[in-house]
Amino acid sequence: MxxxxxxxxxxxxxxxxxxxxxxxxxxxxxxxxxxxxxxxxxxxxxxxxxxxxxxxxxxAMDVQLVIGVEPLDAHLDARIDELAARPIAKRIDELGLDELLDQLADFPQVITGTTAALLQGAPVPVDALEIALRWRDSKPFTRWLETNYGQRWNARWGEFGGVWLEPEEPGEHRWSTWYGEIRATMCDELPETIEVRHGGRSYPVVPLVELELSEPRAAELLRRYRDRQLAGGG
CATH class of the missing domain: 1.10.260.40 (lambda repressor-like DNA-binding domains)
Known part of the structure; x- marks a missing residue:
């Protein structure tokens, strides 16, 4: 862990x-x-x-911490099983996904990573909006971050803040904002997408087959999800 x-x-x-x-x-x-x-x-x-x-x-809440150990990454299997029972619409709402996407409307982007996997029905954990963003749109993105209290992930300190916001500066493309966390894959051209719909809204997402080739974190979670299905006879 x-x-x-x-x-x-x-x-x-x-x-x-x-x-x-x-x-x-x-x-x-x-x-x-x-x-x-x-x-x-x-x-x-x-x-x-x-x-x-x-x-x-x-x-203060009348509880105490209990320490235990478990096989490495066993929590992911339990989390995937839990998410499989929850409606996608509810998860979209809990993530504040639509509100964040509405705020990012001034420059093109497509949904990738675990967020794209979620929108395509995979019950994988999602803790940030993951998007693909063109390098030539980095300046308007930086201005958006400045307006919306953006802080960039500082790997040295293990927290957000203390480093330059601009994607061109060294460091992970990961930001905390007023509307939630964003992780970006910077690219010259946006990847090909498919459209998926939920609640009357259309989302441009990178297909699962492409995620498994280009997004290691999403690929690992998708593999674990398939393994859970096979183990359960699904």
């Missing part, structure tokens, strides 16, 4: 427990004697709380 994944898992669990109790971030912060901004960063998986702070957050 990578430290980055562990941070995201901890953040997601804090958020889940808080929402179960109908607490706001501000209320939880007051109970645990931390700042609301710190709670927000923890829940987004941008920064790990110290053990004492994590214990205070959980204790």
């Amino acid at each position: 990578s430290s980055t994944r562990l941070v995201k898992l901890l953040g997601a669990e804090v958020r889940h427990q808080r929402q179960l109790r109908e607490l706001s971030q501000r209320q939880l912060a007051a109970l645990a004697e931390v700042s609301q901004a710190a709670v927000a960063r923890f829940e987004r998986g941008e920064r790990a709380p110290t053990i004492p702070v994590l214990e205070r957050l959980l204790a």
Whole structure:
């Protein structure tokens, strides 16, 4: 388990427990004697709380942390099984996908990666909008990021911020924005797409067969999904 994944898992669990109790971030912060901004960063998986702070957050909700181990990446199989039972429309809504795509309407892009796999019916985990974007559209994209509180992923620090926004600058093409996280594949020309429709909306997506050739992360998740189907006789 990578430290980055562990941070995201901890953040997601804090958020889940808080929402179960109908607490706001501000209320939880007051109970645990931390700042609301710190709670927000923890829940987004941008920064790990110290053990004492994590214990205070959980204790404020009458729960505690239990440590365990599991086979490497076993969580993915459980997550895929969980997502297979959930409607695609609900996942699109939870991701805020339509709102984010509406905001990106000023320059062309196509949906790729795990987001494209989701829209084509694969129950794979998606934690960001993944798009293919042309290099010649990088300047309007940078202006959009500046307008929408964009922060670029800083691999050295393991969090968003502290590096240049522009795609031309070295670093992962991954940004946190006001509307959600975006991961971009920069290219000279946009890849060929197919159209899929959900809820009366059309989405241009890279086909699954192409994803398996060009997107290693999506390809691995699709392979695990097929393996789950075979194991279950599906």
